[in-house]
Amino acid sequence: MPDKSFLNPTLVVDIVLFTIEDGDLKVLLINRDGDPFKGFEALPGGYLLAGETTKTAAERVLKEKAGVSDIYIEQLYTFDELNRDPRGPVFSVTYLALVPPGLNPEEQGTQHPKWFSVKKLPKLGFDHKAIIDYAKERLQGKIEYTTIAFGTLPKLFTLTQVQQVYEAILEKEIDKRNFRKKIDQLGFLKETKQTLSGMRQRPAKLYTLGAKSKTIKLF
Amino acid sequence: MPDKSFLNPTLVVDIVLFTIEDGDLKVLLINRDGDPFKGFEALPGGYLLAGETTKTAAERVLKEKAGVSDIYIEQLYTFDELNRDPRGPVFSVTYLALVPPGLNPEEQGTQHPKWFSVKKLPKLGFDHKAIIDYAKERLQGKIEYTTIAFGTLPKLFTLTQVQQVYEAILEKEIDKRNFRKKIDQLGFLKETKQTLSGMRQRPAKLYTLGAKSKTIKLF
DNA sequence: GTAATTAGTGTACTAATAACACTATATCAT
DNA sequence: ATGATATAGTGTTATTAGTACACTAATTAC
Numbered sequence: 001m002p003d004k005s006f007l008n009p010t011l012v013v014d015i016v017l018f019t020i021e022d023g024d025l026k027v028l029l030i031n032r033d034g035d036p037f038k039g040f041e042a043l044p045g046g047y048l049l050a051g052e053t054t055k056t057a058a059e060r061v062l063k064e065k066a067g068v069s070d071i072y073i074e075q076l077y078t079f080d081e082l083n084r085d086p087r088g089p090v091f092s093v094t095y096l097a098l099v100p101p102g103l104n105p106e107e108q109g110t111q112h113p114k115w116f117s118v119k120k121l122p123k124l125g126f127d128h129k130a131i132i133d134y135a136k137e138r139l140q141g142k143i144e145y146t147t148i149a150f151g152t153l154p155k156l157f158t159l160t161q162v163q164q165v166y167e168a169i170l171e172k173e174i175d176k177r178n179f180r181k182k183i184d185q186l187g188f189l190k191e192t193k194q195t196l197s198g199m200r201q202r203p204a205k206l207y208t209l210g211a212k213s214k215t216i217k218l219f
Numbered sequence: 220m221p222d223k224s225f226l227n228p229t230l231v232v233d234i235v236l237f238t239i240e241d242g243d244l245k246v247l248l249i250n251r252d253g254d255p256f257k258g259f260e261a262l263p264g265g266y267l268l269a270g271e272t273t274k275t276a277a278e279r280v281l282k283e284k285a286g287v288s289d290i291y292i293e294q295l296y297t298f299d300e301l302n303r304d305p306r307g308p309v310f311s312v313t314y315l316a317l318v319p320p321g322l323n324p325e326e327q328g329t330q331h332p333k334w335f336s337v338k339k340l341p342k343l344g345f346d347h348k349a350i351i352d353y354a355k356e357r358l359q360g361k362i363e364y365t366t367i368a369f370g371t372l373p374k375l376f377t378l379t380q381v382q383q384v385y386e387a388i389l390e391k392e393i394d395k396r397n398f399r400k401k402i403d404q405l406g407f408l409k410e411t412k413q414t415l416s417g418m419r420q421r422p423a424k425l426y427t428l429g430a431k432s433k434t435i436k437l438f
Numbered sequence: 439g440t441a442a443t444t445a446g447t448g449t450a451c452t453a454a455t456a457a458c459a460c461t462a463t464a465t466c467a468t
Numbered sequence: 469a470t471g472a473t474a475t476a477g478t479g480t481t482a483t484t485a486g487t488a489c490a491c492t493a494a495t496t497a498c
Contacts, residue, residue: 007267048226053299078297080272201444202494420475421463
């Protein structure tokens with residue numbers, strides 16, 4: 001066991017919760033009501049409780065602060081710059097999480113979290129800007145060879161919605177026919193008999209994510 | 220700051236140091252001379268010292284236990300199962316590191332580390348088997364789109380050596396002409412005027428890694 | 439019933455990948 | 469010296485994947 005010359009930093013978790021809204025990748029942030037970085041926005045996060053792993057703690061924080069559970073979550077990176085918190089060495093085990101759109105976190109959480117487009121982020125406390133950038137890179141990387149993108153979609157979705165997710169995350173336009181051709185030949189989507197009608201246009205077929213869909217080579 | 224109901228686990232670093240020897244991916248392990256897991260092999264690792272980040276600590280441990288420095292190293296994952304250490308909650312921030320072959324760690328380190336092929340690992344303590352598996356997956360993934368493989372090669376190397384590294388890491392054979400064609404069209408290797416002679420065959424040209432070589436799309 | 443809006447579809451060209459075998463140049467043995 | 473051995477080095481063809489591009493279909497709104 002470590003003696004006095006060893007360092008045992010405080011450990012926290014911080015979560016980068018993304019969603020796609022209006023074709024834009026958005027991240028959930030909470031305005032800090034105390035020092036340090038009072039008045040700045042910051043990622044939802046917190047300390048570990050006894051008996052918690054970092055993942056359990058991250059899931060609890062998401063439930064408490066954003067009212068979400070049972071969503072896609074994966075460990076991102078451990079940020080450990082010694083001066084990342086002015087109070088002393090606080091290492092942050094960070095998580096990347098995804099929710100479908102339509103969630104109104106302001107009504108759910110206790111600290112009034114809000115969605116911000118990653119394209120115009122406000123002033124952020126700590127190293128949270130770097131954490132969000134890293135999370136975005138991870139998401140952009142993994143969308144190419146996993147089905148992670150479907151974490152931002154409801155259980156039933158249209159092909160246009162899928163394409164919009166890819167376009168928002170990759171920040172580029174994709175040709176509709178080529179996109180559908182590739183989705184089709186990968187064969188991990190299951191067509192349902194339902195359609196999405198009520199729009200002022202032709203109804204779109206609804207799909208679900210099939211079984212064999214974790215590490216297929218995508219784009 | 221956390222009060223008594225918060226958990227502040229002990230933090231350690233563990234390093235998965237790989238090399239390629241005889242066409243095989245090998246990992247450096249140290250036989251444990253104390254409990255827990257006395258007599259089992261384990262990854263080199265240790266506690267943080269005051270003023271260290273996890274990366275600094277990992278580099279120090281590598282220097283102390285394997286006698287290596289200035290090598291490729293990247294953070295891998297933070298393992299935090301509550302029962303991964305029988306003594307209590309000990310979270311491990313793990314690193315993936317690479318060295319060129321030819322290093323004899325047994326003569327360098329104080330605790331007689333040895334190379335083991337990842338294909339036939341001995342009994343390992345803690346969750347170190349899972350950590351090595353994860354490191355291997357990361358390496359296999361990153362070799363496809365980065366130049367990480369060159370971390371296991373000396374500054375000057377032949378194309379055959381490069382191919383052997385790819386074959387060892389990906390655990391499959393690659394066609395020589397197709398391999399060289401792709402390496403050539405990616406254009407991040409610089410031919411030198413030196414050759415590797417003294418073998419009982421035609422001398423091979425020696426190459427170095429060029430500048431623009433971090434995130435090129437490879438295989 | 440006509441305008442507006444998004445859903446849904448195929449073909450031709452280009453680029454990347456995969457399969458495949460021989461010649462070149464050194465050392466070694468005699 | 470010369471022939472055997474061992475690895476270095478090199479092109480072509482066939483297949484597969486990726487890219488560019490424009491019209492018809494089905495619904496709702498007026």
